Amino acid sequence: MVHQAQGLLVQEVAADGELPSRYVLKEQQGRPAAAAAAQRAAPSIPTVDVSRLADADPSEADKLRSALDSWGLFAVTGHGMTDPFLDAILGAARGFFHLPTEAKQEYSNVVDADDGGRKFQPEGYGVDRVDTDEQVLDWCDRLYLQVRPDKVGDRMPSYARFTYYPPCPRPDLVHGLKPHTDNSVVTVLLLDDQVGGLQVLKDGSWVDVPVLGDGRHQLLVVVGDEMEIMSNAAFRAPVHRVMAPGEEAERVSLAVFYQPEPDKVLEPSPELIDGDRPAMYKKLQAKVFADGFWDAFALGERTIDFLKVKVDAVDPPAAAVSGA
Numbered sequence: 001m002v003h004q005a006q007g008l009l010v011q012e013v014a015a016d017g018e019l020p021s022r023y024v025l026k027e028q029q030g031r032p033a034a035a036a037a038a039q040r041a042a043p044s045i046p047t048v049d050v051s052r053l054a055d056a057d058p059s060e061a062d063k064l065r066s067a068l069d070s071w072g073l074f075a076v077t078g079h080g081m082t083d084p085f086l087d088a089i090l091g092a093a094r095g096f097f098h099l100p101t102e103a104k105q106e107y108s109n110v111v112d113a114d115d116g117g118r119k120f121q122p123e124g125y126g127v128d129r130v131d132t133d134e135q136v137l138d139w140c141d142r143l144y145l146q147v148r149p150d151k152v153g154d155r156m157p158s159y160a161r162f163t164y165y166p167p168c169p170r171p172d173l174v175h176g177l178k179p180h181t182d183n184s185v186v187t188v189l190l191l192d193d194q195v196g197g198l199q200v201l202k203d204g205s206w207v208d209v210p211v212l213g214d215g216r217h218q219l220l221v222v223v224g225d226e227m228e229i230m231s232n233a234a235f236r237a238p239v240h241r242v243m244a245p246g247e248e249a250e251r252v253s254l255a256v257f258y259q260p261e262p263d264k265v266l267e268p269s270p271e272l273i274d275g276d277r278p279a280m281y282k283k284l285q286a287k288v289f290a291d292g293f294w295d296a297f298a299l300g301e302r303t304i305d306f307l308k309v310k311v312d313a314v315d316p317p318a319a320a321v322s323g324a
């Protein structure tokens with residue numbers, strides 16, 4: 001059984017020019033406009049030239065370490081991918097989302113279930129999982145695919161998530177994509193080269209990730225939840241969100257999530273545990289964590305909290321579970 005709002009594509013809603021209440025955040029849910037004013041004079045995100053990481057001079061490696069320590073993400077340069085190549089990827093994504101609805105629906109993430117009904121699956125085209133009437137929906141459609149990069153091997157799954165944020169009549173009232181951390185070891189994120197919107201939570205304030213302009217593409221590496229667990233919190237997954245574009249704009253992005261093999265046990269690496277720094281997370285199977293992500297995401301919670309993976313985690317108060 002899928003929720004009745006599951007089949008509602010944001011692109012179709014946007015075409016009507018209305019903003020249904022299902023997308024509107026309540027004031028206490030942290031509307032983006034309220035937060036944007038608070039980030040003047042914000043620090044800018046760190047940049048790492050990955051072509052220099054193996055240099056005898058350790059300065060770039062030091063920058064990497066510091067970026068991971070303090071931000072959990074960095075902008076990448078020196079990766080060797082040309083702007084026309086990256087542009088072609090985003091162009092293909094735009095091309096897909098601009099196809100007629102019927103063509104895209106062939107790849108729908110709502111599929112036939114064994115019981116004769118319909119069910120949601122993470123892979124495919126559509127909106128994120130809708131569980132309840134109360135869930136405030138994000139202003140984006142997505143195409144989520146398992147990908148098989150040559151060099152990562154067969155068993156480590158990687159997922160590509162193309163996200164399309166249609167024009168929005170009131171971007172100040174909605175989440176393009178709600179605050180979250182990523183379900184990955186690391187995520188590589190290719191941002192729209194024209195339209196900004198990604199923000200990272202740093203020391204309690206939202207910081208904009210800028211568009212570079214001049215046809216240059218912003219590529220980020222982001223620490224995911226699994227890295228946080230395996231590194232025993234030496235590296236923490238940054239909370240990030242996306243502001244919806246305005247009425248005249250649309251935005252696309254591509255996130256590639258590198259995940260552990262489903263059968264692997266996820267736990268802090270033994271070398272990173274000692275008397276001064278005991279294990280901060282409990283052991284669990286990567287598959288259990290990955291499944292829990294979708295339950296947590298629908299509630300607007302971190303998987304680490306939802307599954308109580310922290311060693312001293314106690315039962316969350318009821319409000320934390322029912323709120324969003």
Ligand SMILES: O=C(O)CCC(=O)C(=O)O
Pocket residue numbers: 161163177182189191197198240242252253254255
């Ligand atoms: O659209 C973006 O810039 C971010 C996407 C994102 O955070 C995600 O897909 O997990």
Ligand SMILES: [Fe+2]
Pocket residue numbers: 180181182240255
């Ligand atoms: Fe993300």
